[in-house]
Amino acid sequence: MNILRCKFIKEKDMIYISHLDLQRLLQRSLRRAGIKVSYSQGFNPHPKISFGQALSLGTVSFGEYIDIELDEVISEDEFLTRINNVLPDGIKFLKAVYVDKSVPSLMSSISHGSYTLKLKINNDITIDDIKSKVKKFMEKDEIVFMKKTKKGKMKEVNIRPLIRKLNAVLLDDSNLILNTVIATGSSGNLNPSILLEKFKEISNLDIDMENIKIIRNDLYIDDGKKMITPI
Template sequence: MLMAMLRGKFSKTGDMKYISHLDLVRLFHRVLRRAGINIAYTQGFNPHPIISFATALSLGVESYGEYFDLKLNEEMSFTEFQQSVNQHMPRGIKILDGKYIDSKEDSLMSMVEYSDYLIAVEFIDENWDRELFEQWVAGFLEEERIMITRKKKKKRRQRHQEYKEVDVRPLIKELTLESVRGEKWSLYTLLTTGSKGNLKPEDLIKLFEKYLKNQEQNREKENPIEITSVEITRKDLYQEVNGAMKNLIDAV
């Protein structure tokens, strides 16, 4: 039987941003069966669909750039696959794009090098001067080192968790102020992701807020710099190909 490997791109929005990665995998298994897709299964006592996903998304984060590789027993048109699967998907999960790839292509996990996000942040004091805020963003990026505390891998028989300080400044490729909409300030960021290093947007915002608090001495307003809410949307996942950022479908 001639098998085919399909790479797909999907969105995860609305209430679906609160389901775990494990629940997402189970959801795909269930929907693929209901849609009647002729998927390939592993061998052995407990066979399961041959499907893999790119880097997991944090709970509460929306995305328009999630990916999966799915092995089929026979090739079908992507349009037919997309329509059949989307018909059974719950609101918030939608297949957006896809194509067939060589089964020898690198895995999704090994391909991911960067991810970009839109981050809407709301502050206690929303009446900032835009120019001042842009100066703060620029100042944050001018820091030679931006340190974060991370857990060390526990050694065998080690009783106590150890921590280390890591400089994540090289992992922040871009950070810009995109827009101001009412009380929310929208930031765009491009971050290193995957085996070469990883910085979550949630951690980036905590580090940026810490930097902003250090700027309070330069302000005359009484309200402190304090973030009251954060909404994060992942735009896409990328691999660098010949100096250009390509999403995980265009990269192959």
């Protein structure tokens, strides 16, 4: 069993393709690159490819991950060269490392993601004032969000435990940049847009929610002592 764990970026026009379309695109690209991927057994075999937490449509990412099981052994450098030669502009593989089959899957091990949030505000306010609002926001024990369940009912969810870090790093005219680390995994997941909605509500900042750019910088595994990237 030869499992390659890979890191790739998703940007430009590629941010507008869905996770399902991304899966299909990468499967086609692997075939075009002549890379022999392992397939499952049974009536409907499928390629043994698995991803980390799916990326929201319209989000740029510099830290996406995928595990690919191969039927051959090729060097990491050769893999990167062959796959990048056939990928469309906006998707590029940055790193590939063979991992042991005992390594937990990406979906089960990834717990957090770091994001940069670029937004416009219509308040006459200083960066120190915004940092003060961020501090008060993070000091709250509860930040309640009303979530719609699969049965269509509304349920209160405390999202505060899902927010690990939130910092205001730059204010230039009306352009504000926030950095955050939030839960991004199977055991807990917070959409950055929901974080911004609650921050806007609690801080009373006039944030233009129609003019937001969200960038996923990387994904992390919490090993109990520190947060590490999957490779």
